[in-house]
Amino acid sequence: MVYLVLADVHGNLPALEAVLAAAARFDEIWCLGDLVGYGAEPDECVELLRQYRHVAVAGNHDWAALGRLDLDDFNPIARISAVWTGKRLTPATRAYLEALPLQLVVGPYTIVHGSVRHPLWEYIDSAAAAWDNMQGQSTPFCLVGHTHVPAVYTEQSEKRTREFLVQGGSVSFALGQGRAVLNPGSVGQPRDGDWRAAFALLDTEKATWTVHRVEYPVEQAQERILRAGLPAQNAFRLAFGR
DSSP, X not given: OEEEEEOOOXXXXXXXXXXXHHHOOOSEEEEOSOOSSSSSOHHHHHHHHXXXXXXXXXXXXXXXXXXXXXXXXXXXXXXXXXXXXXXXXXXXXXXXXXXOOSEEEETTEEEESSOSSSTXXXXXXXXXXXXXXXXXXXXXXXXXXXXXXXXXXXXXXXXXXXXXXXXXXXXXXXXXXXXXXXXXXXXXXOOSSOOSEEEEEXXXXXXXXXXXXXXXXXXXXXXXXXXXXXXXXXXXXXXXXX
C-alpha cells in the first residue's frame, strides 16, 4: 500500500491541489491535523480531502476553530485566524472536524498531530523530544505534524535518536527495525525556509518514507487570504516558507 501523508494544510487550497496532483498514485490519504486555520479556504480543503479515501486526526487549529481551545494560548495572528475560520465553517465542515479523533493507530503506525503525550500541542522538534515520544509509542512508527518542518527521527543505540531535517525536492528513507518519528512537513504553510508544499509517500511494501516538495501558485493563496480580510502576515509568509 502507498499512503499519501499530509499535515498542516491550513486552509491553503492551491497548495493542497498541487500536492494531490503531484502525488498522483496512492491508495489512501493519512492527514495529521490542522486542515484549517490561517488560510482562506477551510471548507474547500475539507471538501476536497473528503473526496478521497482517507483517515485524519484533529490538530490544535482545528479545535481552535471549533471553540474547543482557549484562544489566549494562541499568538494574536493565530487567534484572529481561528475566530475568522470558526465563523466561516459550514455545518458540514464543522461536523467533520468535530468527529476527528486525537489519535489513530493503523497497524504499526500511530497517527497524531503533535505527539502521543500531548496530541494537540507538543512540538517534536529535537532528538530529545522524539526520544521522549518514543517511550509512549505503542507502535514502531509515529507520524506527526505540527512543526511544519519535514523531519525523520530514528532510534539509535544507548537511548539515543538521530535527527534528519529533510531538505530538497525528494528524499527517501528506508524504515528499519527500530522505532521512528516521521514528519512530512506542511502542505499549506511550510516553516523551514522552503515555500514549496511538503508531503510524504509511505510505501508499506517497500518500507520507505519519501518526502517530496512541490511548487504551487502561492500568489493565488496570498490573494485569497488578503481578499478574505485575514491578517496580511498569513499571506506574506507563504512566499518565504516561514
